[in-house]
Amino acid sequence: MKTYTRKDFLTKGALAAAGTGFLASCVGGESEANASPAIHTGKTYKWKMVTTWPPGFPAVGEGANLLAQWIEEMSGGRLKIKVYGAGELVPAFQVFDAVGSGAADIGSGASYYWAGKIAAAQFFASVPFGMNAQQVNAWIYSGGGQELWEEIYEPFGLIPMLGGNTGVQMGGWFNREINSLDDFKGLKMRIPGLGGKVLEKVGGTTVAIPGGEIYTSLETGVIDATEWIGPYHDFKMGFSDIAKYYYTPGWHEPGTALEVIVSKKKYDELPADLQAIVRTAAFRLNLWTLSEFEAKNASFLQQLLTDDKKFELRHFSPEVLTGLRATTQEVLNELTASDPLSKRVYDAYATFQQSIGGWAKITEKVYYEGIMK
Ligand code: CA
Numbered sequence: 001m002k003t004y005t006r007k008d009f010l011t012k013g014a015l016a017a018a019g020t021g022f023l024a025s026c027v028g029g030e031s032e033a034n035a036s037p038a039i040h041t042g043k044t045y046k047w048k049m050v051t052t053w054p055p056g057f058p059a060v061g062e063g064a065n066l067l068a069q070w071i072e073e074m075s076g077g078r079l080k081i082k083v084y085g086a087g088e089l090v091p092a093f094q095v096f097d098a099v100g101s102g103a104a105d106i107g108s109g110a111s112y113y114w115a116g117k118i119a120a121a122q123f124f125a126s127v128p129f130g131m132n133a134q135q136v137n138a139w140i141y142s143g144g145g146q147e148l149w150e151e152i153y154e155p156f157g158l159i160p161m162l163g164g165n166t167g168v169q170m171g172g173w174f175n176r177e178i179n180s181l182d183d184f185k186g187l188k189m190r191i192p193g194l195g196g197k198v199l200e201k202v203g204g205t206t207v208a209i210p211g212g213e214i215y216t217s218l219e220t221g222v223i224d225a226t227e228w229i230g231p232y233h234d235f236k237m238g239f240s241d242i243a244k245y246y247y248t249p250g251w252h253e254p255g256t257a258l259e260v261i262v263s264k265k266k267y268d269e270l271p272a273d274l275q276a277i278v279r280t281a282a283f284r285l286n287l288w289t290l291s292e293f294e295a296k297n298a299s300f301l302q303q304l305l306t307d308d309k310k311f312e313l314r315h316f317s318p319e320v321l322t323g324l325r326a327t328t329q330e331v332l333n334e335l336t337a338s339d340p341l342s343k344r345v346y347d348a349y350a351t352f353q354q355s356i357g358g359w360a361k362i363t364e365k366v367y368y369e370g371i372m373k
Contacts, residue, residue, distance in 0.1 A: 045270065047079065047080070047081045047105035049081050049104065050090050050104040052092040052095050058296075062292075063289045068080075078274060081106065090103065092109075095107040095108070099158060099262070102263060105263050106263065109261070111257070124149050125259070126253045128325075130254055131352075133257075134255075136257050139353075144348065148345060152345065154264070158261045158263065159261065161279060162283075163259050163260035163286060164285055165257050165258065165289060168249055168254050169256065170227070170230050171249055173225060173242075173246055174243060174314075177245060178247065188207050189206060190206070190207050191252060192206075193252070194332070197331045201327045202323070207223050209222075215242065227252065230300075231304050232296035234246075234300075243311055245311060248315055
């Protein structure tokens with residue numbers, strides 16, 4: 001991309017050119033290089049969408065249904081998508097393989113679910129002490145993240161796109177106070193991904209439990225703690241009735257990106273207008289999902305904090321967060337030392353995070369410090 005000087009920006013022509021570039025980047029950015037026919041034939045395409053979410057699951061399952069609806073509306077019915085919840089066509093964690101193999105055409109999930117297959121994929125979902133939702137969006141859409149993501153999914157026959165974000169999650173529900181890093185020793189917690197690796201490094205034990213069994217496990221003491229998402233989903237899980245403490249913030253998931261994956265073969269068969277519709281619908285889903293999480297988390301937090309609440313809302317202390325952050329760096333160092341692709345993606349992620357963090361430090365940080373007393 002051309003770098004504009006200050007003088008360029010002051011000319012009308014440069015402004016128009018910059019505007020065009022911006023719009024192009026908003027619908028995928030590569031349409032001019034696309035070899036697919038621009039004129040559609042009226043042919044109707046029928047796709048199957050598989051998801052890692054239970055059918056109609058709040059925000060994320062609902063989002064998959066909306067994506068299909070929007071694509072059908074925008075295409076005038078020329079691209080119809082039938083959505084299958086987890087287990088309806090394939091199990092949740094086979095979504096990546098199903099779309100890659102052509103058994104399904106499009107999928108919805110989160111890239112850390114495929115960490116066992118491509119460790120580097122998890123950097124496109126969430127990194128403990130990593131970027132928040134708007135920073136992840138900036139990295140993917142405007143900071144080179146999309147190109148890198150497409151490159152690492154290409155061998156699997158997949159095109160990845162952002163398909164939502166949870167926003168900052170909560171730290172989880174605990175039946176034990178966490179006043180120092182030592183309090184994690186012996187703690188049995190349901191916490192997946194890189195966050196789970198960090199917990200293990202500070203002496204805790206991670207327990208893998210399906211969503212439907214977490215409540216009973218916490219109630220009966222099989223686990224001492226669990227993280228889930230945020231107040232909206234946590235409220236529906238009922239954890240507030242059986243846990244003593246609700247800790248903030250979700251240091252392990254500060255802005256988890258959800259993804260839409262599309263079969264590259266099926267995408268390439270579409271005329272250019274339908275390709276643009278798929279990408280534009282994913283953009284809309286990304287914004288809709290984050291908005292849904294933010295609005296609902298805010299109102300459900302109020303609902304959780306009613307007068308008859310049985311739990312205490314707690315903040316992890318700065319010392320606990322500093323310790324977890326240092327441990328996170330150890331986990332990331334080990335991962336990137338053992339996997340060159342993870343190193344490449346993490347280096348790109350960390351470089352962008354450092355840059356955008358410097359910007360946030362003199363804008364949002366100062367702003368929030370000034371208004372939130
Ligand atoms: Ca979570």
